[in-house]
Amino acid sequence: MTDALLSVRNLEVRYGDLVGVSDVSLEVRKGEVVALLGSNGAGKTTVLNAIIGLVRPTAGQVLWEGASIAGQPAFAVVGRGLALAPEGWRLFVNQTVEQNLRLGATPLGNRKREAELLEKVFAFLPKLKERRRQAAGTLSGGERQMLAVGRALMSAPRLLLLDEPSLGLAPAIVEMMYEKLQVLRDEGLTLLIAEQSVELALDIADRGYVIQTGRSVLEGPADELARSPEVQRAYLGIGGDEAPA
Amino acid sequence: MILAQVVLNGFLVGAVYALFSSGLTLIWGMMNVVNFAHGDFVMIAMYVAFIAFTALHLGPEFFVPLAAMMLFLLGVVVYYGLVRHVMRGPILAQILGTFGLALVLRYATLWIFSANFLSLPENLLGEVQTVAGLRLEPSRVVAGIAALILTIGLHLLLTRTALGSRLLAVAEDRNAAMLVGIRPDPMQALAWGLGAACTGVAGALIALFFYITPTVGESLALIAFVVVCLGGFGSVPGALVAGLTIGIIESLTSFWIGPAFKDVVVFILFLAVLWFRPQGLLGKA
Ligand SMILES: Nc1ncnc2c1ncn2[C@@H]1O[C@H](COP(=O)(O)OP(=O)(O)OP(=O)(O)O)[C@@H](O)[C@H]1O
Ligand SMILES: [Mg+2]
Secondary structure (H helix, E strand, O other), X not given: OOOEEEEEEEEEEEEOOEEEEEXXXXXXXXXXXXXXXXXXXXXXXXXXXXXXXXXXXXXXXXXXXOEEOOOOOHHHHHHHOEEEEOOOOOOOOOOEHHHHHHHHOHHHOOHHHHHHHHHHHHHHOHXXXXXXXXXXXXXXXXXXXXXXXXXXXXXXXXXXXXXXXXXXXXXXXXXXXXXXXXXXXXXXXXXXXXXXOHHHHHHHOOEEEEEEOOEEEEEEEHHHHHHOHHHHHHHHOOOOOOOOX | OHHHHHHHHHHHHHHHHHHHHHHHHHHHHHHOOOOOOHHHHHHHHHXXXXXXXXXXXXXXXXXXXXXXXXXXXXXXXXXXXXXXXXXXXXXXXXXXXHHHHHHHHHHHHHHHHOOOOEOOOOOOOOOOEEEOOEEEOHHHHHHHHHHHHHHHHHHHHHHHOHHHHHHHHHHHOHHHXXXXXXXXXXXXXXXXXXXXXXXXXXXXXXXXXOOEOOOHHHHHHHHHHHHHHHHOOOOHHHHHHHHHHHHHHHHHHHHHOOHHHHHHHHHHHHHHHHHHOOOOOOOOO
């Protein structure tokens, strides 16, 4: 319990009268790859955004290395060693690929580190190097996803949050994306991956959590979850309990 | 030859229009707030130049940077003291916020200096030269060239430096900017500072050859709004092209039809362009 890098306890996020999530708990330990599974609208994005500080939790705790980061703005949270490749990529489409990447290094505040990391990211994602002078808005979907990941890596995070890295991409691109994530995993980077595509995520993950209509419903080792009939149900978004509003 | 003279004069004034309009477009691009006090910022800068010259005996090489610095500070103070707060309110509060500021600046100046027309000595930068048949007034030439260089400089600052990249990141997507570790607040304050500094330089430069009066900001604000609409909201290159265009058209109108009609013609052309290109001349559809 105490060696958790990140721990989220009984998280609740409300958007005005609407409930984003009502009760989610999860934990990520150093070096782990954790999958956060749930169907459309289950609350995956809300959880990641609450962790990184884009939305404020209305109840519950978010602990980073034991210290509370709940409610801190994103620019403060990313300075502590977390980064998010967000849903919809949220790139700066009018700026070049290289500028987008360099912006990712803002929390480091160190031009030399920035240059080193840029070379590292280019070596890891060579497509971005080819496109470095192009505006991010001219990239294909797969390249945009790569850039979102690359930009997050530019802050040398100790925990990388990925919000549906497979969303809207062709199967071949998704496969390549997950191969890249596998490389990051092998290098020892801790990952928390939100996904609707259960097979993909559980294939790479050590452990997983299933959330349904804003609540944690299931957790366990990836291989067990993969066999669980509940997962299929949550994945398909049918059955299960209705969350009270 | 007279026509060349008219176009040249228009071009030089247009460069100054481009500079202060760039400030307006920067502020708009950053947070979708219209600075209704923008023309009055230029007016304040003209008084700064006038006071620095008459009371402190400073030449343009000192009063232009001084006006830039003072207006930069004014911009930052206005952001933290006013804009930041009214931005959270309804759109009408935002409009009234800067509109009210415009009135305060204008009437405070009127109260202190009265409505008299002031001006700096005409030959502050030397006598008129004639080169190849063109009358070159040093004050206009220096103002135009300095404004042109600074407008291009602002564009390069925004597009070629790490700081500019951060400013534009906040302008494009505030949340995404926070996600890469940028605090939006200081960046927005900086945008107000830079935007106001543009009026500082432009005001001090234009004071070299323009009358100075508390209400001069009204017509300058109209020009700035037209330039920003024509150039495309948030675009500095657009403001440069549109500023030069407006300057030249104004000059030609004064020459062919008469000075009294220049605002009307500018406004009609403005409506005509918006009719065909609502996104402005250089704006993206
Ligand atoms: N900004 C918002 N304002 C109001 N409600 C929101 C907002 N964002 C999300 N919600 C609601 O919160 C719930 C959880 O949404 P969320 O986007 O976190 O789900 P998700 O698991 O990421 O879904 P998806 O797979 O479609 O990305 C949904 O009911 C959604 O409608
Ligand atoms: Mg989502």
